[in-house]
Amino acid sequence: MTTSRQTVLIVGATGVVGQACLHHFASLPGWNAMGVARRPITLPPGVGSLQLDLQDEAACRAALAGRDDITHVVYAAVYEQPGGLVGGWRDQEQMRINLQMLRNVVEPLDRPGGALRHVTIMQGGKAYGVHIHPQIAVPARERWPRDDHENFYWLQEDFLRERQARSGAWHFTIMRPRIVFGDAMGSHMNPIPAIGVYAWLRHEQGLPLAYPGGPPRVNQAVDADLIAQACAWAAESPNARNETFNLENGDVFVWQNVWPVVADALGMPVGEPEPQSLATALADQQPAWERLVDKYQLAAPRELAAFIGQGATYADFQMNHGKAGPLPPVIMSSVKIRQAGFAACMDTEDMFRKWFGQLQQRRLLPSATQARAAG
Numbered sequence: 001m002t003t004s005r006q007t008v009l010i011v012g013a014t015g016v017v018g019q020a021c022l023h024h025f026a027s028l029p030g031w032n033a034m035g036v037a038r039r040p041i042t043l044p045p046g047v048g049s050l051q052l053d054l055q056d057e058a059a060c061r062a063a064l065a066g067r068d069d070i071t072h073v074v075y076a077a078v079y080e081q082p083g084g085l086v087g088g089w090r091d092q093e094q095m096r097i098n099l100q101m102l103r104n105v106v107e108p109l110d111r112p113g114g115a116l117r118h119v120t121i122m123q124g125g126k127a128y129g130v131h132i133h134p135q136i137a138v139p140a141r142e143r144w145p146r147d148d149h150e151n152f153y154w155l156q157e158d159f160l161r162e163r164q165a166r167s168g169a170w171h172f173t174i175m176r177p178r179i180v181f182g183d184a185m186g187s188h189m190n191p192i193p194a195i196g197v198y199a200w201l202r203h204e205q206g207l208p209l210a211y212p213g214g215p216p217r218v219n220q221a222v223d224a225d226l227i228a229q230a231c232a233w234a235a236e237s238p239n240a241r242n243e244t245f246n247l248e249n250g251d252v253f254v255w256q257n258v259w260p261v262v263a264d265a266l267g268m269p270v271g272e273p274e275p276q277s278l279a280t281a282l283a284d285q286q287p288a289w290e291r292l293v294d295k296y297q298l299a300a301p302r303e304l305a306a307f308i309g310q311g312a313t314y315a316d317f318q319m320n321h322g323k324a325g326p327l328p329p330v331i332m333s334s335v336k337i338r339q340a341g342f343a344a345c346m347d348t349e350d351m352f353r354k355w356f357g358q359l360q361q362r363r364l365l366p367s368a369t370q371a372r373a374a375g
Contacts, residue, residue, distance in 0.1 A: 007032040007069045007115075008235065011105055012077030013049070014039050016182035016190040016224050017122060021074045022047060024228035034070070036077075036105075039186075055079075055097060060104035070109055072235050073119045077101060080188045080310065086317050089131055090150065098152040103159060110167055119160065119172045120231050123153045123244075127176055130330050131317075139333035142176070142244045164242065171241035173234040175227065178248040178332055179318055181351055182224030183358045185301065186309040191318060192355045194311035196365045197304065198278055199266045201288055203371065204295075208271030209263040212278055215325025216256050219318075220248040220332060223346045223354070233342045245337035250345030252331065255319055261349045265356040267368025277321050278312040295374060296366040307364070 008025050012018035013035030025033040026044040034048040035041045041049045050063055054077055064070070079097045081088035088094045102121065109116045125131075128140040129147040146154060160172045184190050199209050230247055234240035256273070263270045282304065289304040301307045320327060360367040 005030055005032060006071040006117075006235075007034060008072040008074060009034050009036060009070050009105075009109075011036045011054070011073060011075045013037045013041050014184065014186065015076055015078070016180055016184040016187045017177075017227050018074070018076035019184045020182055020224035020228040021076060021231050024225065024232060025074075028232060032069070054101035054104055057100070057104050061108045064105065064108035065111070067109065068113075068115055071115050071117045073105065073109065073116070074231050074235075075102060075105060075119065075121045078122075078189075086131070086313065089126060092150075095150065095152040095155055099155040099159060102156050106160070106163060110163060110170070114169070116170045118170055118235050118241075119164075120234055121156055121160065121172065121174055123157075123174055123176045124180075125176070125178055125330060125332065126151060127153055128332070135328040136330065138329055138331040140246065140331065141333050142246055142336050161242075173231075173240045173242075174244040175230060175234070176244065176246045176332065177222040177227050178220040178246075178330075180222055180224055180227065181355055183355050183362070183364075184224070185364070186306050188310040189314050190309070190311050191315035192311070193359065193364070194278055194282065194308040194315050195262065196266065196356060196359055197282060197285070197289060197308055198312075199263075199268055200292060200366055201282075201285055203266075203268055203366075204288070204292060209259070209266065209268040210271035210274035211256055211259045211319075212274060212276045212281070212321070213255050213316075213319025214275060214321050214323045215327055216254045217320055217325075217327040218252050218254055218329035218331065220252055220330070221348045221351060222248045223351045226344055226346050229344050230337065230342050237341055239340040243336075243340070245340070245342075246332040246334050247337060248332060248334050249348050249351060250334065251348050252329075253348045258349055258352060262352050262356070265353045266365070267371065275321070278315045278319075279310075282308070282312045292366070296363075296370050298363050298366065300364040 010018050010022045013022045014037040022035045025031050026047045036050045128136050260270050286304050359365040
């Protein structure tokens, strides 16, 4: 265990993974944490920040090239085309931009005499082609050859491997989390706020919480705080050096099976399924959201998009909107990371209760108690 104080740069600190990592590292003894994001960051006590456009190479070099204190990087930033979340995953320009953003962070820090010792980046289920194949072999394993499709994951990974091999002064870890859940606002790949808004707009209409998705599918989730714990482990474990790890809660779930838990966590009755697109259903709900914010005096942004980002589109994808069943399971083996020494886990039903509860505690969503008081 390293005893000297270390500084981790959390890149993409306003996203669902980055926000969780920022709070977790800030709580650990022996660590300084610094968040990097294009948008302003709400910081835990004692945490620094850099407001930085990662596409601006000159700005990144000016901000990072002179830093001799940054020992670790957790890179959780991703560029997603506005309004084209799922379709953009195969776009060449989106791939190019995501590679350039990572280069703009690592290259200024990777220099002779620099302090850099470890970089962690995020991939995910798209490494196995879950976004393009009707079925993948299960369980997906890290040792498999690359799935033969274009992906910015491969561009970023090849860059890191080539750069690290030349330097030899630092190591990297690649995390492949399954569907990520947390409470970050405005994230493009966090379904929790969008589901919460959908639920409470139905509540205001006197409607039960109907499941909006498509056919059932056995899947996996991962709690954002669990990812943060895994990143802290990887930052110091020799077993994580230059390795790739799948990461998930430790169980499986089916949306239809956990929907009653979601409804209970939000304080609503469950209704019969009503297949529909959340992205379409929420597209024209700005006035209704403003009324909800005012009625319950919420601390959430009045602009709906600032609260849910592209989370409704992402929820449609994960809930299999528009697909016909039966659908094959999507399962990734997490044996490798457990054998390497990271054994933390999370009950997925508890995870849903946790995140909706936290949004209510922070007054970003109404609670059943507020609803009763409001009559």
